[in-house]
Amino acid sequence: MSHQTKEEDYPLDSNCYKIVDEIGKGVSAIVYKAICIPMNSSVVAIKAIDLEKTRADLDSVRREAKTNALLRHPNILKAHCSFAVERRLWVVMPFMSGGSLQSIIASSFPDGLSEPCIATVLKEILSALSYLHGQGHLHRDIKAGNILIDSNGVVKLADFGVSASIYDSSIGTSGYSSSSSSMRLTDVAGTPYWMAPEVIHSHTGYSFKADIWSFGITALELAHGRPPLSHLPPSKSLTMKITKRFRFSDHYEETKESKNRRFSKAFKDMVGLCLDQDPSKRPSPEKLLKHSFFRNCKGPDFLVKNVLHGLPSVEQRFNETKILKLGDFGEEDEDDESSSSGEIVKQRRISGWNFNEEGFELEPVFPSDQTESVKQVTFGGEIVIPENGIKSHDQQGGNAGGGGGVDKAAVLEHLLFLKKSLDDQRQQVLQLIAWVRGDETVENNREEHLMQVIEKLRVELENEKKKRYSVEMEVEFLKLQHCNE
Numbered sequence: 001m002s003h004q005t006k007e008e009d010y011p012l013d014s015n016c017y018k019i020v021d022e023i024g025k026g027v028s029a030i031v032y033k034a035i036c037i038p039m040n041s042s043v044v045a046i047k048a049i050d051l052e053k054t055r056a057d058l059d060s061v062r063r064e065a066k067t068n069a070l071l072r073h074p075n076i077l078k079a080h081c082s083f084a085v086e087r088r089l090w091v092v093m094p095f096m097s098g099g100s101l102q103s104i105i106a107s108s109f110p111d112g113l114s115e116p117c118i119a120t121v122l123k124e125i126l127s128a129l130s131y132l133h134g135q136g137h138l139h140r141d142i143k144a145g146n147i148l149i150d151s152n153g154v155v156k157l158a159d160f161g162v163s164a165s166i167y168d169s170s171i172g173t174s175g176y177s178s179s180s181s182s183m184r185l186t187d188v189a190g191t192p193y194w195m196a197p198e199v200i201h202s203h204t205g206y207s208f209k210a211d212i213w214s215f216g217i218t219a220l221e222l223a224h225g226r227p228p229l230s231h232l233p234p235s236k237s238l239t240m241k242i243t244k245r246f247r248f249s250d251h252y253e254e255t256k257e258s259k260n261r262r263f264s265k266a267f268k269d270m271v272g273l274c275l276d277q278d279p280s281k282r283p284s285p286e287k288l289l290k291h292s293f294f295r296n297c298k299g300p301d302f303l304v305k306n307v308l309h310g311l312p313s314v315e316q317r318f319n320e321t322k323i324l325k326l327g328d329f330g331e332e333d334e335d336d337e338s339s340s341s342g343e344i345v346k347q348r349r350i351s352g353w354n355f356n357e358e359g360f361e362l363e364p365v366f367p368s369d370q371t372e373s374v375k376q377v378t379f380g381g382e383i384v385i386p387e388n389g390i391k392s393h394d395q396q397g398g399n400a401g402g403g404g405g406v407d408k409a410a411v412l413e414h415l416l417f418l419k420k421s422l423d424d425q426r427q428q429v430l431q432l433i434a435w436v437r438g439d440e441t442v443e444n445n446r447e448e449h450l451m452q453v454i455e456k457l458r459v460e461l462e463n464e465k466k467k468r469y470s471v472e473m474e475v476e477f478l479k480l481q482h483c484n485e
């Protein structure tokens with residue numbers, strides 16, 4: 001299996017490439033920075049896809065190569081060539097030195113990018129989407145991780161691993177529902193947090209507007225630094241559960257900066273349009289391009305100055321995330337249903353989520369909620385959270401100590417559980433700090449960057465301590481009350 005673009009003859013032989021560094025890791029692929037020796041040692045990126053991990057998806061891998069070879073647009077990353085190397089498929093592509101927007105925000109913009117930067121990036125993506133849809137293709141995996149940027153601030157949409165053409169007969173009947181008047185896909189593809197509701201309810205079929213939903217989620221991801229509900233761990237079966245990974249801070253706490261951020265009406269309106277539950281009401285890329293949010297967009301230079309300037313290289317950033325992951329000592333697979341500690345957490349279903357335009361967030365919806373939802377998306381109870389009577393700060397506030405129907409034993413159990421989670425996190429941070437401090441081989445500049453990371457962690461730790469203190473107080477209070485009853 002191999003393919004090559006016509007304009008340049010990149011060799012289809014792995015010996016012609018020299019791997020320089022590892023720069024990224026996806027679910028089933030590793031991305032390398034490499035040089036192509038016969039092409040004047042030009043720098044390339046090689047995505048080595050593990051064909052075994054992609055399981056039966058050889059078709060989609062072929063499709064990616066085929067789709068990619070036919071596309072031609074300034075905002076779409078076109079691979080030079082692809083070929084099999086043992087059990088991996090190497091996709092050789094231009095090296096985008098800024099890496100993905102996801103890796104950029106994770107490293108340097110934890111609270112998200114500024115609106116002018118977001119508008120500038122997203123306008124380019126809309127342009128790519130408009131072209132792609134015009135050619136009869138859906139991308140199906142729009143997210144910041146698939147938006148790459150080069151040293152000149154040029155933004156490109158990448159990763160056609162799950163893209164599909166509605167003209168492609170190779171997908172066959174399993175992929176389409178032909179009963180509707182327009183051709184619609186029915187196979188589940190993409191990454192859970194960014195997936196449109198109709199993609200999850202695959203029996204109803206979906207089409208181009210699923211990309212618009214993911215585009216809206218990507219806008220929130222760029223604005224907040226992470227996609228909505230990303231504190232809920234995804235699972236392959238789309239059953240999202242919180243067991244041991246539930247973090248008090250994830251659900252209830254925002255950072256000071258993110259709390260104080262105000263988004264423009266135009267931005268909120270644009271995202272609201274994309275996140276309409278009814279796909280037919282979501283605007284096309286062309287219509288979105290005319291939205292006032294994109295009116296005064298800047299050029300690539302603006303991104304160079306405001307996003308890329310001072311950013312560690314993509315390889316440095318990748319190494320740092322690897323180091324930080326070392327801090328996740330003993331973290332268990334989120335899909336692991338049989339918890340080794342035997343901890344049983346009661347779970348409570350949520351029926352979907354609402355886009356809260358005012359708060360600029362997707363919010364979980366509980367089946368018992370009486371509130372009228374404006375844009376509710378139902379997931380048929382596929383997401384569950386601990387069932388302990390605590391919903392949110394607002395709902396919890398007046399009831400915690402005053403009776404009023406609160407199940408105190410359950411609250412106590414939940415708070416003790418949270419306390420344990422905070423203890424674990426504290427332990428992990430301490431171990432990480434000790435590990436980094438003890439490593440004398442770290443180079444000076446990296447050390448400086450790591451110190452900043454540590455400082456951030458220290459502040460987080462302080463915040464966690466404060467929270468822990470208030471949780472402990474609450475536990476004591478409830479214990480007392482419990483004993484008195």
Ligand SMILES: Nc1ncnc2c1ncn2[C@@H]1O[C@H](COP(=O)(O)OP(=O)(O)OP(=O)(O)O)[C@@H](O)[C@H]1O
Pocket residue numbers: 023024025026027028029030031045047093094095096097098099100102103145146148158159191314
């Ligand atoms: N052409 C490229 N040039 C530079 N960096 C790249 C390139 N392609 C990918 N990367 C880097 O590698 C990382 C991983 O990319 P990859 O496409 O494997 O994973 P992902 O899209 O984040 O995850 P997944 O597709 O598995 O959900 C990206 O986040 C990006 O930083």
